[in-house]
Amino acid sequence: MSTRLSFDDGPGPSTPELLNVLRAASCQATFFVLGHNLAQAMDVATQAIREGHVLGNHTYSHARSGTLSDAALSDEIERTDALLREAYRLADVPVPASIPLRLPYGLEPQDVRSDVLARLKRSHTGWTAILDDWCRPPPSPHALAQSMRQHIADGTSRGQDVLFCLHDSSRFAEARPATVEAVRLLLSDPGWQTGPLAIRRCTGQ
Numbered sequence: 001m002s003t004r005l006s007f008d009d010g011p012g013p014s015t016p017e018l019l020n021v022l023r024a025a026s027c028q029a030t031f032f033v034l035g036h037n038l039a040q041a042m043d044v045a046t047q048a049i050r051e052g053h054v055l056g057n058h059t060y061s062h063a064r065s066g067t068l069s070d071a072a073l074s075d076e077i078e079r080t081d082a083l084l085r086e087a088y089r090l091a092d093v094p095v096p097a098s099i100p101l102r103l104p105y106g107l108e109p110q111d112v113r114s115d116v117l118a119r120l121k122r123s124h125t126g127w128t129a130i131l132d133d134w135c136r137p138p139p140s141p142h143a144l145a146q147s148m149r150q151h152i153a154d155g156t157s158r159g160q161d162v163l164f165c166l167h168d169s170s171r172f173a174e175a176r177p178a179t180v181e182a183v184r185l186l187l188s189d190p191g192w193q194t195g196p197l198a199i200r201r202c203t204g205q
């Protein structure tokens, strides 16, 4: 059983503080970044990689399914991969054999984007719970942390691994203070750190 955290849509203004929170709890996560945001925050991405986090591809512009041609989607994925490889080079850390990928809004049944993934031989990383921390306004940090605790408890009772999808920014490069605080609350809960489900074990992959 493992509990893992992933963050989509960054890097953004809240990402450095989120890295502080994760570092304080010795927790590694996966960041599915937007190429558009990454191009303007290579320093933050490089720091995240050096601190043991895994960076994944969330396309360049966060276009909805059906709004890009196959060639344009493929180009967005490859452009973002190139930036990710550059961030790993700057961090002096080997690029993962396969860069994780999560499409904007997730992969839906009969998603037209599946053909592009198949052609690029890329698998898709989903989630077991997506938080509504992307809403305006978002739920309170306490409410977010409480839904995470509940999902972890549900996963534990079913013997299932948990993978959260949270958001550390947006395609408009918004700040996400509620997300950062919710993660801080969850990771500082002594029950989770010392209990059978050690959230400290959350891993990047």
Ligand SMILES: [Zn+2]
Binding pocket: 008, 009, 058, 062, 103, 104, 105
């Ligand atoms: Zn997204």
